[in-house]
Amino acid sequence: MGEFDLIARHFARPTPQALLGPGDDCALVQPSPGYELAVTTDMLVEGTHFLAGTDPRDLGWKTLAVNLSDLAAMGAKPRWVLLAGSLPAADEAWLAPFAEGFHACAQAFGVDLIGGDTTRGPLNLCVTAMGEVPAGQALRRSGACLHDDIWISGHVGLANLGLHQLLGQLELPQRWQRLCIKRLQAPQPRIALGLALRSLAHAAIDISDGLLADLGHVARASGLQARVVLNQLPHLPEGVARAEALDALLAGGDDYELCFTAPTSQRLALGCTAADLDLPLWRIGYMDAASPVGDVLLLGPDEEVIEWSRQGYDHFSA
Amino acid sequence: MGEFDLIARHFARPTPQALLGPGDDCALVQPSPGYELAVTTDMLVEGTHFLAGTDPRDLGWKTLAVNLSDLAAMGAKPRWVLLAGSLPAADEAWLAPFAEGFHACAQAFGVDLIGGDTTRGPLNLCVTAMGEVPAGQALRRSGACLHDDIWISGHVGLANLGLHQLLGQLELPQRWQRLCIKRLQAPQPRIALGLALRSLAHAAIDISDGLLADLGHVARASGLQARVVLNQLPHLPEGVARAEALDALLAGGDDYELCFTAPTSQRLALGCTAADLDLPLWRIGYMDAASPVGDVLLLGPDEEVIEWSRQGYDHFSA
Numbered sequence: 001m002g003e004f005d006l007i008a009r010h011f012a013r014p015t016p017q018a019l020l021g022p023g024d025d026c027a028l029v030q031p032s033p034g035y036e037l038a039v040t041t042d043m044l045v046e047g048t049h050f051l052a053g054t055d056p057r058d059l060g061w062k063t064l065a066v067n068l069s070d071l072a073a074m075g076a077k078p079r080w081v082l083l084a085g086s087l088p089a090a091d092e093a094w095l096a097p098f099a100e101g102f103h104a105c106a107q108a109f110g111v112d113l114i115g116g117d118t119t120r121g122p123l124n125l126c127v128t129a130m131g132e133v134p135a136g137q138a139l140r141r142s143g144a145c146l147h148d149d150i151w152i153s154g155h156v157g158l159a160n161l162g163l164h165q166l167l168g169q170l171e172l173p174q175r176w177q178r179l180c181i182k183r184l185q186a187p188q189p190r191i192a193l194g195l196a197l198r199s200l201a202h203a204a205i206d207i208s209d210g211l212l213a214d215l216g217h218v219a220r221a222s223g224l225q226a227r228v229v230l231n232q233l234p235h236l237p238e239g240v241a242r243a244e245a246l247d248a249l250l251a252g253g254d255d256y257e258l259c260f261t262a263p264t265s266q267r268l269a270l271g272c273t274a275a276d277l278d279l280p281l282w283r284i285g286y287m288d289a290a291s292p293v294g295d296v297l298l299l300g301p302d303e304e305v306i307e308w309s310r311q312g313y314d315h316f317s318a
Numbered sequence: 319m320g321e322f323d324l325i326a327r328h329f330a331r332p333t334p335q336a337l338l339g340p341g342d343d344c345a346l347v348q349p350s351p352g353y354e355l356a357v358t359t360d361m362l363v364e365g366t367h368f369l370a371g372t373d374p375r376d377l378g379w380k381t382l383a384v385n386l387s388d389l390a391a392m393g394a395k396p397r398w399v400l401l402a403g404s405l406p407a408a409d410e411a412w413l414a415p416f417a418e419g420f421h422a423c424a425q426a427f428g429v430d431l432i433g434g435d436t437t438r439g440p441l442n443l444c445v446t447a448m449g450e451v452p453a454g455q456a457l458r459r460s461g462a463c464l465h466d467d468i469w470i471s472g473h474v475g476l477a478n479l480g481l482h483q484l485l486g487q488l489e490l491p492q493r494w495q496r497l498c499i500k501r502l503q504a505p506q507p508r509i510a511l512g513l514a515l516r517s518l519a520h521a522a523i524d525i526s527d528g529l530l531a532d533l534g535h536v537a538r539a540s541g542l543q544a545r546v547v548l549n550q551l552p553h554l555p556e557g558v559a560r561a562e563a564l565d566a567l568l569a570g571g572d573d574y575e576l577c578f579t580a581p582t583s584q585r586l587a588l589g590c591t592a593a594d595l596d597l598p599l600w601r602i603g604y605m606d607a608a609s610p611v612g613d614v615l616l617l618g619p620d621e622e623v624i625e626w627s628r629q630g631y632d633h634f635s636a
Contacts, residue, residue: 031355039398041433080357114357121365124404135348
């Protein structure tokens, strides 16, 4: 079976949102008038972003989910995606469940796979995702305002605990194991939250590298200081060493929850949003104008600054 | 130097065509009303698409050029591109000339690099390119009509000869060596030709896998048979064995010239276009309704069918 047949067989699905889907030199789409197009690309490499032997169905889901998460962080509605992949072999036993996981995520969030490229090489998966947002309403990292609350969604840190469990660096209580590994391997892009935040938040980012590191991007882009209050952080999982759980929460990454800032006047509305989406939202701190701007401070019970060493994942700083 | 600094330093350029360039979760662009968006993605892997040790400046150019070539084949005007790359190391001596070559191509064809991703792993470069075409005017593979002429641009086959020279499988005459290697390593996407063809051609494709293979895609998509007439092919390079030169022309690929079909009534106009662009255009055959449709036949001087074995490059059929 040749390259083209392989692609056709496992990845071809109807593309009702496109004028022309896969199979030509380009796909053709018709962007909606009055909307801006949000575009993002993410590359996943075996050994860097996922462990060798990761279940291909989970990997298919995650490959798309991490890209949709970037759209969520802009408040964009996902519409079209492209997938380029380099594979060591045309192994159908791997390709079939991978495509199944990818399409499950595409269907869950209403996107069409409109194009791609398949080639031979070390396992590498690269998705480009496009979404739409009404002109002027995109949530930028630079939009945070003085005195904004800082919020996070969901249960940040679980994915990192799952990774440590898989690597044998940690033994989680039985009840946490499956859950944390699931969060690592099949994260949920917070699309519905992103759409709701268009009218509520000033700035947003998805937590991929670690809460403090990603919040630092918001602080720097906005020219403010971010202050995270230890006492306001979500409860840490029971039965896990506190230092490790806190480290996972603050620096773990890979959860793809959203971190956003909103004016204090939106607290009521955000409480309703949390209930409406059945998704916990935690108010964990506030934006300040103190120097040095761009920093993220962690404040203890007496407003003292707690030193924190890890600042998230940098692929080249090891 | 961390990941983010590396990217900022070598890839950040002004992005006048974007509302928001690199550095946020997504880039934001405003598509032109009344236009369709053409989108394509191509992944280049060391050892599969380019030789280890390829000059990084050439590679930067080519990485973008092969994607712009897909836009050219749709008649789209290139506007925005994203670059995702996996690199074995954060080697500035490689990254700087690579970025230089990439941006030289971006500038030559008027596109903004609006986003990307950099990670550690085996060398892999993935570009997504977006262009615009007036609604309904895109050149699809499926648009060829009965009795259309088949045309190709430029000097198809030189890139493949250059590859064989580099691999030591062929010794080209001195005067051809540099030229053929240049065509392989720094191809010219035929953007101006693609724009001109919007109103002249029925179907187009870029020649990346080989003339006969790529023309086969047009024939299949259009439900016709493509007939290439040996006597109408461009002159083969002097001083190269005829069999090898013909093989490079018919099956070599990697030239990124355009192959297109147009009604016979456009011959005069296409002659003018060739002169206007200073780019040779060769009328090499015609579309027929004979069975089996989807085939590409090579016809000899007496209209006899010449058997031809190679049908272009398939990454997984080796």
